[in-house]
Amino acid sequence: MPESTDLRTTDTVSLDDNENSVVIIDQTLIPGEVRLLSIRDEDEMYDAIKRLVVRGAPAIGVFAAFGLYVLSRDMTDLSREAFIAELKKKADHLNSSRPTAVNLSWALKRMLKAAEDNENLSVQEIVEILRKEAIAIRDEDVEICRGIGEHGLSLLKPGYRILTHCNAGSLATVRYGTATAPIYLGHEKGYNFKVYCDETRPLLQGARLTAFELTQHGIDTTVLCDNMSASLMARGEVDAVLVGCDRVAANGDAANKIGTSLLALAAKHYGVPFYVCAPSSTLDPDTATGSDIEIEMRDPDEVTEMWYEKRMAPEGVKVYNPAFDVTDHSLITGIITETGVAYPPYAESLRR
Ligand code: MRU
16 A cells, blocks of 8 residues: 655665565655555566666665565575576666666676675575675665765855756665755755756656755755756856766766756856766776766657647657766866765776
8 A cells, every 4th residue: 555755754765674575765756746665576676667766876776786685585495506596687687677877787786796705605694695785785875975965065155056957866865865965964054055956858857856855855946947057057046066977987977867968068168067976886987988888768758748738749750868968077077976076087086
């Protein structure tokens, strides 16, 4: 039975009391309703990630880790070899749900490594190790976001007008968010920020999710269409841009929600500092540059039909619908991580 819940006091991803399912906030229903959903089946897990019921790079990493643990609990009658082989199969399946955010494969690899490093133990003991690993991934996510909040806040002044894109908020992580963490921390300290949320076409994560969570926290929030941010910057009404990211390449190129790179270009032109908030789980030293990042292409209906009462483009027209773009490192003022702010040249600062 679905229950209504308070976003401010609920983790975006958690385990149920019996650890038989992963509990998530259904992000397709916000802002109309905040409803919890219990998911215990592998295909439902795949579908939840694919349909953005759970979304945001860190949140899908934690969800996949909890998911693999929950699935492993049903496999205790297998031999050790069969258990590990089945675990890999399930991890590969979940990993194929969305390609761009590195956190998904990062969390699944971490879970598999924990199992493989202990393959001499009994299956029951390996399941317990998977449990601990998934909980560690969740706990680290919360700590990391707090760290990003502290380092991010050191770059902001009271009264700042901050522009953000998509949702890199608490809904995209377990708690606090990445791009919103400095905002929440500053809000607690009376910084009186004014936040502009890009609507974020086509799935409206800015208007539906970021605007919802910020207003729930009592933060001064304004929504604008994606094509309005340059005009706002031209009027001198933005002091800083804070965005999240789905994968940062070794040279500092950062993949994030489609439209982020346009924002960075405008920010550069108008001299507005542009910061990418990146938990270490989003840094991918194995990807050399942004052009090596696979960009997810999504259903044309998201552009032509979704949200409209009737279709808004001619039947049969071709649609270009990439979910992410890559912001060139030369447009990024600084990359805020949980251990500090990295500045150019990123190839060196990120490695450090
Ligand atoms: O397609 P989405 O909604 O999962 O895209 C999310 C983003 O682009 C976020 O900015 C990114 O994952 C960082 S979340 C802390």
